[in-house]
Amino acid sequence: MLGGIRIIDFSRVLAGPYCTAMLADLGADVIKVEPPQGDDQRMMGVIRDGESVNFALINRGKKSVCLDLKDPDALDAARKLVATADVVIENFRPGVAARLGIGYDDLRALKPDLVYCSISGFGQKGPLSRRPSYDVIAQAMSGLMSITGAADGPPMLVGDSVADVSAGIFAAFGISTALFHRARTGEGRYLDVAMLDSLIAMMPTALSRYQGQGVAPMRHGNRHALTEPxxxxxxxxxxxxxxxxxxxxxxxxxxxxxxxxxxxxxxxxxxxxxxxxxxxxxxxxxxxxxxxxxxxxxxxxxxxxxxxxxxWDVAEAVESEHCAQRGVFRPLAHDVFDTLRAPEQPVHFAGSPRGVLTRAPARGADTEAILRDLPGLNDTQRSRLNPGKTAGTPS
Incomplete structure (x- = not known):
């Protein structure tokens, strides 16, 4: 569905990588640009023999290039890579991408029809925009926690990272829409996706209650607020x-x-x-x-x-015959975890087979191959950007 679309992914941890995993499932060529030490997600969650299950699932189907964007040669390589791409995505705090030299204005000059997506906690503008944010903060400030939990108990987190995931989903939606617009007009687009906005957009019942009743809705535990049973x-x-x-x-x-x-x-x-x-x-x-x-x-x-x-608990849902027949999960080869099951993006497109998922990349696994084929880099630059390699060394 997205074959031929190249995405340069400067994002890390969850919201951005979740978005690009969905797009990779649909055939996009996703090149993950990581710092030399790798995405922080590589050491988060369940770790076995130095490998993260979280990273393996969320970064399926991608390639990895390691570049220190504070190095002028690495920044030059990243910018040349963007010139070959259709989409760029980043989830730094607002202002950081521009300081690194990979902001929208910098990259649009190289690729005028670029689709560029920024994901952040509070968006690129507004009085909260410069605040750091994690999923828990977006849940707390969106109102979601205030309506989650028992009526006589404290506000509660939802059981998974719904702010990150919702922002990733809306980003994938926005990128796909912008690509459709570009196909019709030739124009690129800048997309500003906020975790806070995304969660608020996912609370239609609470928003209706507040606007219809004039008071902030509160917790009702495991019962619906507006009907019974x-x-x-x-x-x-x-x-x-x-x-x-x-x-x-x-x-x-x-x-x-x-x-x-x-x-x-x-x-x-x-x-x-x-x-x-x-x-x-x-x-x-x-x-x-x-x-x-x-x-x-x-x-x-x-x-x-x-x-x-x-x-159902998580195990019952994952192991259910219904999920098996629906093809919710696809096998994902992995050296440490044997075969994982990854939840492929959930939309079934009639007439298009479900994809064959490929494993998440090792840190920097594709640096040499991608830089070797990147026009405009000289052998000295390629050698510097490939630790342990020398110019002309075959892969």
Missing amino acids: FGTYAARDGHFIVAVANNQLFARLAEAIGRADWATDPRFSSVQSRTANRAEIAAALEAWAADRNVDEVVTTLLAAQVPSSPI
Whole structure:
């Protein structure tokens, strides 16, 4: 789908690399430019024999070139590399890329139709733009933490790095859109993607509640704020999910749990009235489920066409037959971890086969080959930029 598109990826850790992994899955040629010591993600997360599972999964399908951008020859090589590319992505703090000589204005002069994407915590402008940010800070300041957790408990983090990931997804969306625009007009684009903006854009229910009610929404635990029953409920051996969002589904639920009278009870006649009487509904539902196992509860409710499910842990989700048949994961060869399973970008394009994923690169593994083919570099520069190599040494 993106064959022939070259991306120079100056990003590191998660948001930018997540974006470029998705684009690599679709065939883009992604060249990861790392400092000599490598991306910090190489030493984050689960480490085995010096290798990071996190890095291996997030940097699949890419090539690696190591360049110290404070070295004039390395900067010259990076700029020449950009001149061969379609897209540049970086996630430095605002102003750092320009100081390094790889800002948008610097590189647009070399490649006028360049698509250039900057990812940062708070964006390139605004009173917070110069602040450092990590996923936890974006979660805290977006309002997401304030609506996550039990009603009588503290604000809580979401269980994964959703700010980084959402910014990466929106960046991939933006890059693809900008490439489409360029194909029609010949014009490049500068893209400013903020983690904070991305998380706020992913909270439509909370934003609606705030604007409709005039007060900031707060935590409701594992229950939906605006309807009932909708969320997590207890059975004999664990918890299950019910999602009832209209009158028809509520009537089916009521009959399934032996409360057919609810369907005509004015206290439960609308989403709003059910929310006002949520405690009674939840108590009756959990009383019905108290002497039933989760599997029995879910089977009964699904037979009545009421949306319901168990709560899987990560292992159950990964190992599920459904994920296997959907091709959610693809094998990813690795010297240390044997074969990993990487979650390929999740969009299925009809008529296009799912990709064959390649492993994440070793640090600087492609420096020699890429610089050897890069026009404009002399042998002395190539030799300096390849530690342990001499000019003309074959790969």
